[in-house]
Amino acid sequence: MSKSLGIGVIGCGNISAAYMRLAPLFKGIEMRACADLNMELAEARAAEFGLRALSVPDLLAAGDVDVVVNLTIPAAHYDVSRAVLEAGKHVWSEKPFVLSLEEGRALADIAEAKGLRIGSAPDTFLGGAHQLARDLVDSGAIGDVTSGTCFVQSPGMEMWHPNPDFFFKPGAGPVLDVGPYYISNLVQLLGPVAKVAAISSSASEFRTITSQPRHGEKIPVETPTTIHAILQFASGAQVTMVASWDVWQHGHEPMELYGRKGTLHVPDPNFFGGELRMTAGANFVNIARAWEHPFSVANDAQGRANYRTAGLADMALAILEGREHRCSLDFSLHVVDVMTTILRAGEEGRVLDLATSCTRPEALGPAAAAALLA
Numbered sequence: 001m002s003k004s005l006g007i008g009v010i011g012c013g014n015i016s017a018a019y020m021r022l023a024p025l026f027k028g029i030e031m032r033a034c035a036d037l038n039m040e041l042a043e044a045r046a047a048e049f050g051l052r053a054l055s056v057p058d059l060l061a062a063g064d065v066d067v068v069v070n071l072t073i074p075a076a077h078y079d080v081s082r083a084v085l086e087a088g089k090h091v092w093s094e095k096p097f098v099l100s101l102e103e104g105r106a107l108a109d110i111a112e113a114k115g116l117r118i119g120s121a122p123d124t125f126l127g128g129a130h131q132l133a134r135d136l137v138d139s140g141a142i143g144d145v146t147s148g149t150c151f152v153q154s155p156g157m158e159m160w161h162p163n164p165d166f167f168f169k170p171g172a173g174p175v176l177d178v179g180p181y182y183i184s185n186l187v188q189l190l191g192p193v194a195k196v197a198a199i200s201s202s203a204s205e206f207r208t209i210t211s212q213p214r215h216g217e218k219i220p221v222e223t224p225t226t227i228h229a230i231l232q233f234a235s236g237a238q239v240t241m242v243a244s245w246d247v248w249q250h251g252h253e254p255m256e257l258y259g260r261k262g263t264l265h266v267p268d269p270n271f272f273g274g275e276l277r278m279t280a281g282a283n284f285v286n287i288a289r290a291w292e293h294p295f296s297v298a299n300d301a302q303g304r305a306n307y308r309t310a311g312l313a314d315m316a317l318a319i320l321e322g323r324e325h326r327c328s329l330d331f332s333l334h335v336v337d338v339m340t341t342i343l344r345a346g347e348e349g350r351v352l353d354l355a356t357s358c359t360r361p362e363a364l365g366p367a368a369a370a371a372l373l374a
Contacts, residue, residue, distance in 0.1 A: 004030045005090075005316040006064045010056055010080055011071030012036040012045040015094060018308050019069060020049040026313035027374050028320060029067070035059040060087040067092055067117075067316060074171045078103040081118070085110045090117040090319065092312045095180035097332040099171045100340060101355060104333040111329065117318070119325055120332035123311025125185045126364045127272025128296025133257075133264055134363050136278060136287070137189050142259030145190055148239040150255040152178045152270075153247035158219070159210045165219050167245075168207060173223035174243035175339050178270065182255065183335050185269035186231070186239060189257065192357040193338045194234045200224035200346030203246035229342045234357065241342075273298070273305030293366045294373060313372050314364075326361035334358040 007029050009016055016034065023031045033052040036042040046053035059065060060083060068084040070077055070093040078098050084091040085107060097120035098104045111118050124130070137145060152174060157164040166172055187193065202225045206218045226244040233239070242252075255266035262281060267274025273296050278287050300306040311327035318325035337356040345352045 003320070004028050005066040005319065006030055006032045007067050007069060007312070007316075008032060008054075008059045008062060008065035009034040009045075009069045009071060010036070010059060010084075012038070012041045013071065016045055016071050017048070018306070019071070019312075020045065020051070022306065022309045023312075025307065025374060026309055026372055028313045028316035028372075029309065032064055033059050033062055060084065060089070066090060067312070069312065070094060073166055074099060074176065075166070075169075078107065081107055082110065085114060085116055085118075088114060088116070090315070091119075092315060093118070093120045095121045096176050096339065097336050099176070099336075101333070101337050104336055108329055108333065117315060117325065118329040118332070119311060119315040119327045121311060121327070122181045122184050122269075123308065123314075123327050124181055124269055124272050125188045125361075126295060126310050126314070126326065126369070127305060127307065128291070128293030128369070129267050129272070129274045129276045130185055130188070130269060131293060131295070131364050131369070132276055132287070132291050133266050134189055135291075135365065136264060137257070138363065141262065142257065142264055142278065143261030145235070145237045145257050145259045147237060148186075148255065148257040149241075149252070150182045150186065150239060151242045151250065151252035152182055152254070153242060153244045153250050153252070155248050156207060156225070156245035158207045162211055162213065164207070164209060164211070168219060168221045168223060168225070170223050173225060173227075173343075174245050175224075175227050175342055179241075179243055179339050179342075180335055181269040182241065182243075183338050184331075185255065185266070187331065187335060187338070187358065188361050190233045190235055190237050190239075191360050192234050192334055193231050193354050195232045195351055195353045196229055196338065196342050196345050197351040198227055198229035198342045198346035199349065200227040200343065202226065224343065224346060227342060227346055229345070231338065271304055272296070272307050291366065294369045295364075310369075310372060317372065324362070326364060328358075328361065330356075330358040331361055
C-alpha cells in the first residue's frame with residue numbers, strides 16, 4: 001500500500017500558499033498539482049511550489065491525484081466537491097464545508113455510494129493549546145462544564161482584504177466565515193449541540209472599502225454582521241456566542257468554559273497555539289505540566305504555531321490505515337448545521353433544535369500529533 005496520497009488543489013488564491021507551504025511537514029500527503037479557473041494564477045502557484053498547473057477537468061482526471069483540496073469560494077464549495085467525488089476522488093474542503101445541511105447530505109450520499117472520504121477545515125482545534133484544553137476537560141480538571149462564552153468580534157474585512165465583497169454576501173458573514181473555528185472547537189471540547197437561540201442584525205446597509213486597489217468603493221451588506229446566540233449542548237452545557245463585524249474594540253476572552261470546579265480560558269481557536277489558563281475555584285493554577293505537544297511549537301514568521309494541513313494529513317493517513325479521520329464528514333456536517341441553524345434562529349427569533357449530531361473527534365495528544373509529522 002502506498003505510504004502517501006497524491007494531493008491536488010482547486011483554487012489558487014491566498015490560502016492555497018499556506019497549504020502548499022506546510023504540506024511537506026506531514027506524512028501521508030504529497031502535493032502534486034493545482035488548478036484554478038484563472039490559469040495564470042495556477043501557473044504562478046505551480047512555479048512557486050514545484051507543482052503541475054492543470055485545468056480543473058485535467059486535475060479531476062489526473063491518475064496521481066487521490067485527494068482534491070477544495071479552496072474555492074464558499075458559494076462554490078458544494079459544486080466543486082460534488083465534481084471531485086463524481087470523479088472518484090476523496091475531497092478536503094476549506095471551511096465552511098457547505099452552506100446548507102441539504103448540500104452536505106447530498107455529498108454524503110455520493111461519498112458513501114463511492115466509498116470515498118470527505119473532510120473539512122478548520123483543523124486548528126488539533127493545535128496543542130486546544131488539545132490541552134480537551135485533555136483538561138476530559139480529565140475533569142474543571143469539573144463538569146456547565147456554561148461558557150465565546151466572542152469573535154472585529155470591525156470587518158474591508159480595511160485589509162483587496163476584494164472583500166463575498167464576506168458580506170449570503171454564505172459568509174461572521175458566523176459562516178469565522179464561526180467554524182469557534183464552533184468546531186466547542187464541539188470537540190463539549191460534544192454536539194442540541195439547540196440554539198439567536199438574534200441577528202447588521203449595523204449598515206453598505207461597507208466602504210478602505211484597502212487597495214478599490215479604496216472608497218461601497219459594497220452592499222447582504223447577510224447579518226452581528227449575531228448573538230446561545231448554544232445548548234447535549235451534555236447540558238450552555239454557551240453564549242457573539243460573532244460580529246461591527247465592533248472596533250472589545251475586552252472579551254476568545255473562549256471561556258465554566259466548570260463546577262474551575263474555569264478554562266481558551267486561546268483564539270483561529271490559531272493552533274496560544275496561552276491556555278485554568279483556575280481551581282477562583283484561583284489560577286499552573287498547568288505547565290509535561291505537555292510537549294508538537295503543534296504548540298512556533299514555526300511561522302509571526303512567532304505562532306501554524307500546522308494547517310494537519311487535518312488533511314490525518315485524513316490521508318486514516319484512509320491508508322482504515323480508521324476514522326478527526327475532521328470527519330459527520331463532525332463537519334454538524335458544525336454546518338449549528339451555524340446555519342444559528343442564522344435561521346436569528347431570522348425567526350426562535351429557539352431551534354439541531355437536525356444532526358456527531359461524536360467528538362478522537363483527541364490528538366502529543367504522541368498522536370508527532371506521528372503525523374514527516
